[in-house]
Amino acid sequence: MEIERKFFINEPVSGYEEYPHHAIEQGYLCTEPVVRVRREDNTYYLTYKSRGKLAREEYNLPLTKEAYEHLIGKADGNILTKKRYLIPVEGSHLTIEFDVFEGKFEGLMLAEVEFETEEEANAFIPPEWFGRDVTYSGEYQNSRLSGLAGMELL
16 A cells, blocks of 8 residues: 655755655556556566555566566656655654656656555645645646646646
8 A cells, every 4th residue: 555645846955966866767558547667777667556646555566677668668648757866754764755857847846755554644744845735636646747748737
């Protein structure tokens, strides 16, 4: 089960580039249900996600590089590219996954925080640098971005 909240970021926290990060490329084979292929650095996998905003089922299956390259060529819509910075939340076990998009969505910045329970997610007080909570709107779900023509959401 994936339980996460997502936030739009207007101005990133100072020094975010100093935190560990991953280069991510992903495409969507289907958006209902969500079936995604992703390259994260040199790791490849296929992900299935059920419906939902705050909480939903998620399954990851490993892929070879060759399988990924074959499947990414079959993806619908936009291939998303981004750098994901891993920023610890002070005083907790939580990590902010801060995504800085590249390519077609350059300039878009989103932050996600994953939780162990829905209660923990609902009690979370975001850092001051977080912008609008977009968890329930769905407008910034990566599967939705994959089908957009351009920068409508910035």
